[in-house]
Amino acid sequence: MSLDRLIEECKKNDAKAQSQLYKLYGSKLFSLSLKYSRNYAEAEDNLQEAFVTIFRKIDQYKHAGSFEGWMKRITINTALQCYRSVGVFDIINEDQIEDVTVDLDEDAISMDFLLQIIQGLPDRYRLVFNLYVLDDYSHKEIAEMLSITTGTSKSNLARARVILKDKIEHYKTSPNSQIL
Amino acid sequence: MGDKKHIDRLFQEKLKDFEVAPVDAVWDRIHDELHKDKRKRRLVPIWWKVAGVAAILALMFTIVDPLNWGAFNINPNNGIVDTKKNSSKDSSDDTIENNDLNSNQSTSSSQKNKIITSQSVVEESSAKNVETQTRDQITESQKKSYQSQTVHQYLNAGQESKSDVVTIDQIKTSDNSPAKNSSHNKASDVTANKAVAANSKPSKVADVVNGIPQNNAIIKTTQAEKSSTDLEALQNKEQLLEIDKLIQSSQTNSNTTIAKAANTETNLKETKPVVDEQTIEDAIAESTQIEEQEEEKFNRWNVSPNVAPVYFNSLGKGSSLDDQFVDNEKTGSVNMSYGINGSYAVSNRIKIRTGINRVDLGYSTSDVIVYQAAGRVSGGNALNTSGHISLNSENQNTNLLSAKNVNFANAPEILNTTEQVNINQQLGYIEVPMEMEYSLVNARFGLNVIGGFSTLFLNKNEIYSQTDGIDTQIGEANNINDLSYSANFGFGINYSFSEKIKLNVEPTFKYQINTFNDTSGDFQPFFIGVYTGFSYKF
Numbered sequence: 001m002s003l004d005r006l007i008e009e010c011k012k013n014d015a016k017a018q019s020q021l022y023k024l025y026g027s028k029l030f031s032l033s034l035k036y037s038r039n040y041a042e043a044e045d046n047l048q049e050a051f052v053t054i055f056r057k058i059d060q061y062k063h064a065g066s067f068e069g070w071m072k073r074i075t076i077n078t079a080l081q082c083y084r085s086v087g088v089f090d091i092i093n094e095d096q097i098e099d100v101t102v103d104l105d106e107d108a109i110s111m112d113f114l115l116q117i118i119q120g121l122p123d124r125y126r127l128v129f130n131l132y133v134l135d136d137y138s139h140k141e142i143a144e145m146l147s148i149t150t151g152t153s154k155s156n157l158a159r160a161r162v163i164l165k166d167k168i169e170h171y172k173t174s175p176n177s178q179i180l
Numbered sequence: 181m182g183d184k185k186h187i188d189r190l191f192q193e194k195l196k197d198f199e200v201a202p203v204d205a206v207w208d209r210i211h212d213e214l215h216k217d218k219r220k221r222r223l224v225p226i227w228w229k230v231a232g233v234a235a236i237l238a239l240m241f242t243i244v245d246p247l248n249w250g251a252f253n254i255n256p257n258n259g260i261v262d263t264k265k266n267s268s269k270d271s272s273d274d275t276i277e278n279n280d281l282n283s284n285q286s287t288s289s290s291q292k293n294k295i296i297t298s299q300s301v302v303e304e305s306s307a308k309n310v311e312t313q314t315r316d317q318i319t320e321s322q323k324k325s326y327q328s329q330t331v332h333q334y335l336n337a338g339q340e341s342k343s344d345v346v347t348i349d350q351i352k353t354s355d356n357s358p359a360k361n362s363s364h365n366k367a368s369d370v371t372a373n374k375a376v377a378a379n380s381k382p383s384k385v386a387d388v389v390n391g392i393p394q395n396n397a398i399i400k401t402t403q404a405e406k407s408s409t410d411l412e413a414l415q416n417k418e419q420l421l422e423i424d425k426l427i428q429s430s431q432t433n434s435n436t437t438i439a440k441a442a443n444t445e446t447n448l449k450e451t452k453p454v455v456d457e458q459t460i461e462d463a464i465a466e467s468t469q470i471e472e473q474e475e476e477k478f479n480r481w482n483v484s485p486n487v488a489p490v491y492f493n494s495l496g497k498g499s500s501l502d503d504q505f506v507d508n509e510k511t512g513s514v515n516m517s518y519g520i521n522g523s524y525a526v527s528n529r530i531k532i533r534t535g536i537n538r539v540d541l542g543y544s545t546s547d548v549i550v551y552q553a554a555g556r557v558s559g560g561n562a563l564n565t566s567g568h569i570s571l572n573s574e575n576q577n578t579n580l581l582s583a584k585n586v587n588f589a590n591a592p593e594i595l596n597t598t599e600q601v602n603i604n605q606q607l608g609y610i611e612v613p614m615e616m617e618y619s620l621v622n623a624r625f626g627l628n629v630i631g632g633f634s635t636l637f638l639n640k641n642e643i644y645s646q647t648d649g650i651d652t653q654i655g656e657a658n659n660i661n662d663l664s665y666s667a668n669f670g671f672g673i674n675y676s677f678s679e680k681i682k683l684n685v686e687p688t689f690k691y692q693i694n695t696f697n698d699t700s701g702d703f704q705p706f707f708i709g710v711y712t713g714f715s716y717k718f
Contacts, residue, residue, distance in 0.1 A: 015215065022207055030202040035195070044206050051210045114194050133188045134195060161187050168187075 003067060011059045018055055025068065026051075029075045035130050036079035038119055046082065050075040076135065080145055083123050109168065117167040124148075125160035132157050235532060235614055479717055482523040482531070484684060486713030490517045492541035492607075495691075498701025500657065501545060501568055501603065501643075504582040506701035508545050513604075515540035517709050523617065531617040533632075539609045540640065541707055544602040547583040550645045550654070568659040568698065569643055575654045601647045605657060608640025615668060626674040630686060634666045636695075659698045666690040670711075679717065686711040 006024075009017030030047050037043040053074050061070055118126055127146060131137040132153070139150040139157075146153070493512030499505035519537025526532060571578055583600050615632025641660055644651040670688030677683065692705040 013214070015211065018211070018214065019207065022210065026207070027199045027201045030206075031195075031198045031200050034200060035198075044202060047202055048206055048209050048213070052213050055210075055214050109190070109194065111194055111198050114191060115198070118191075133191055164191075165187055168190075 004063065007058060007061065007063075007067065010055060013055070022051060025071055028068070029071060032072060032075050032135075033079065034115055035118055035134060036076060036127065038123070038126075042082075046075070046079050050078040053078060072135070076131070077145075080127060083127060109171070113171060117164055117171075120167070121160055121163060125156050125163065128153050128156040129160035129164070232614065480525045481718045482525070482533075482715050483520065483718070484523070484682075484713050484715030485518075485520045486537075486684070486686075486711045487516065487518040488688075488709035488711040489514050490539060490541065490707045490709035492543050492705065492707040494543070495704040495706055496702030498699055498703030499545060500605065500659065500696050500699045500703050500705070502580070502582075503700040504584075505545050505548070505603075507584050508547050508582055511544050511546065511602075513542040513544060515542055517611070517711070519611070521613070523715075528622065529619045531619075533613070533615050533617055533630075535613060537611040537613065539611050539636070539707070539709075540606065541609070541705075542604060542606040544604040544646060546602045547600050548603045548645075549579075549581040549583050549599075550601055550603075551579050551581070568657050568696075568700075569655050570658040571655040572653065578654055599647060601645050604644040604646045604651060606640060606642045606644065607638065607660065609636040609664075610639055611636050611666075613668060617672060624676050626672070626676070626682070628672040628674070630668065630670040630672055630688065632668050634668055634690060636664045636666060636692070638662045638664070657696075659696045661694055661697055664695040665693040666707075667693060674715070682715045682717070684711070684713055684715055 003024075006017050006021055010021055026047070029050060030043060033043040033046040033050065034040065037046055050071075054071055057074070061067065118129065121129060124146065128142055131142045131145070132139065137145070139153040142148075142153040143150040148156075491512050491514050494500075494510065497506065499508065499510070517537050517539040519535055521533050521535030521537075523531040523533035569580065580603065611634045613632060613634040615630050615634075617628050617630045619626055619628040621627040638660060641656045642653055643655050643657060645654050646652075668688055668690045670686050672684055672686040674682045674684045687708070687710045690707050690709070692707070695705050696703065
C-alpha cells in the first residue's frame with residue numbers, strides 16, 4: 001500500500017491503516033520523543049499523544065510537503081506543549097558563550113549515552129538544543145515556538161552545549177561511572 | 181584520540197540513525213484512545229436499548245401484576261362484595277330494620293293465625309339461641325333439645341314474671357286487648373314483628389357470614405332453627421293455655437314495665453347487630469381496600485399535552501460550524517417545543533412517562549463575514565470556508581469568515597466592505613422522552629423531580645445568514661447525527677384543580693449527547709425548556 005493510500009485510509013479512521021502507519025513511523029517518532037523528553041516514560045506518553053493528534057488531524061494533511069515532516073512537527077509540538085504548560089523555565093543570563101568543541105574518541109561514546117545526557121539537560125536547554133542542532137530550526141523559529149527571544153534561544157543553546165561537553169569529558173575520563 | 185570536533189556535529193552524526201522502537205503497549209493505548217469515542221457512542225444506544233427493555237419490563241410487570249392480584253382476589257372479592265351489600269343493609273341499621281319490620285308485618289300477619297303468641301316467644305328465644313349457637317357452634321341435635329329447653333325455661337320464667345321477653349308480650353297484649361282472642365291476635369301482631377325482626381337478623385347474619393366461607397355451621401343453625409321452631413310451635417300449642425293464664429295475670433302490670441320492655445327490646449335489637457357489626461366492619465374494611473385498589477388501578481394513567489419555550493446553548497466554548505468560529509460570540513435562541521406525554525403511575529410517588537415532542541433549537545454565531553467569491557480569497561488566517569457547512573446550490577460561492585481571524589489592515593478590499601452578520605443554525609427534532617418522575621410533595625400543590633433520557637430524531641437542519649433581521653438560508657450542517665440523545669433532569673411543580681386535572685410547570689435541563697459527529701472546540705449543546713401544560717388523569 002502506498003503512503004498516500006495509507007493516509008487516505010487513516011483519514012477514514014481505519015484501525016488497520018493506523019496500525020500500519022504506526023509501524024512505519026513509530027520508531028522514528030519515538031526516538032524523536034526520547035530526545036525531547038526527560039526520560040523513557042515521558043517519551044512514551046509524548047509518542048502516544050502525538051500519534052493520537054496525528055490520526056485525529058490527518059484529514060488536515062493536504063499532501064503539501066513531506067508527511068514525515070508533518071508528523072515530526074506534531075511530535076515536537078506535543079513535546080513543547082508539555083513544557084509550555086509546566087512553566088519551569090528559569091531566568092538566565094543571556095550572555096553569549098563561545099562555541100564549544102570537544103576532543104573525542106567517537107567510538108567510545110555510545111548513542112545511549114548521548115541520549116542520556118540530552119535528557120539530563122534542563123528542560124528548555126534540551127528543547128532548544130534539540131530544535132536547533134538536531135531538527136534544524138532557526139533561532140527565530142525556536143523563539144516563536146517557545147515564546148522566548150532569539151537571544152534567550154541562543155544563550156540556552158550555548159549553555160546546553162557546555163553542559164553536554166562537561167558530561168562527555170567526564171564520561172571519557174571515567175566511562176563506567178554514573179553520569180546523571 | 182580523535183580530532184577536535186564541534187559538539188553539534190558529534191550529536192548530529194551520532195544520532196542521525198538513532199531509532200528506538202517503542203513497546204507495544206504504546207500502540208495499544210493509542211488505539212484505545214482513538215477508538216474510545218466510537219465505543220462511547222456505541223455504548224449509548226446499547227445502554228438505551230437495555231434501559232428501554234427494562235422500562236418495558238417494568239411496565240409489563242406493573243400491568244400484569246394487578247391481574248395476578250385479581251386472580252387471587254376474585255373469590256373473596258365476590259364474597260365480600262355480596263356481604264357488603266347485605267351488611268350495608270344492616271349497617272344502615274335501625275331505619276331499614278324498622279322498614280323491614282313494617283313490611284314484614286303483613287307477611288307475618290298471615291302466619292299469626294296459625295302460630296299465635298307462643299311462636300313469638302319461641303322465635304325470640306330461638307333467635308337468642310342462634311346468637312349463642314353461632315358462638316358455641318352447637319350441633320343440630322344439641323341445639324334442638326337446647327331450644328326446646330329454653331322455650332320451657334322462658335315459659336316458666338314468664339310465669340315467674342322474670343323473663344323480659346315474655347313481659348314484652350304480656351305488656352303489649354295487656355295494653356291492647358280486653359278480649360282474649362283479640363289480645364292474642366294483637367300480641368301476635370307485635371310479637372310476630374319481633375319474630376320477623378329476630379328472624380331477619382339471624383338470616384342476615386347468616387348472609388353476611390356466607391361471604392366468609394368459614395362459618396358454614398351458622399347456615400345449618402338457621403336451617404335447624406326453622407325446623408326447631410316448627411317443632412316447638414307444636415309443643416307450644418300445648419302450653420297455650422298456660423300462656424293465656426300468664427297474660428291475664430300480667431294485665432295489671434304498670435307502665436314502668438313497658439319501659440323496661442322497650443329497653444329490652446332495643447337491647448335485643450342492639451345485641452344482635454353486635455355479631456353483625458364485627459363481620460360488617462371486616463367486610464367494609466376489606467371492601468374499601470378493594471375499592472381503593474380498584475380506584476388506583478383506574479387512576480394510573482395520565483395524559484398531558486404540553487408546550488415549552490426552549491433555550492438552546494452550549495456548555496463549553498466551541499462551535500458546531502467551524503474551527504474559526506470557536507472564539508466568536510454565540511447567542512442561544514428561544515424556540516418552542518410542543519408535544520404530548522403519557523405517564524403511568526407505578527406507585528403513589530413514582531411515575532414512568534414517555535411521549536412525543538417536537539423541538540426546535542437554534543443559536544447564532546455573530547461577527548461572521550459572508551461574501552460571494554469564486555475561489556479562495558487570501559488575507560484571513562483560516563479560510564476554510566466549508567467547515568461543517570454544506571452550502572446549498574445557490575450559495576456555492578459563498579464564503580464564511582470569522583471577523584476575529586481577519587487582519588483588516590492587509591485584508592482584501594472585499595472583506596472590509598462586507599457587513600458582519602450572524603450565522604443562525606436551526607435544528608429541529610422529534611423527541612421521544614423516557615423519564616421517571618418522583619413526587620416529593622403530593623398534595624394540591626405537588627413537587628416532583630424528573631430524570632431520564634430522550635431520543636432525538638433530526639427533522640430540520642438549516643443554516644441561515646442573518647442580516648438586519650432578514651434570514652437567508654445558505655445551507656445545512658453536515659456534522660449533525662440523525663439520531664441523538666439527551667440526558668434530562670428537571671423539577672415539576674403542579675397544581676390540582678380537581679382529582680383529574682392538574683396544571684404542570686416543569687423546568688427541565690436536557691444535555692445533548694451524540695448530537696454532532698464533529699465539532700470545533702468544546703461544544704456541548706444543551707437546552708432548557710419550561711414545559712407547561714395540563715395533565716388529565718383517567
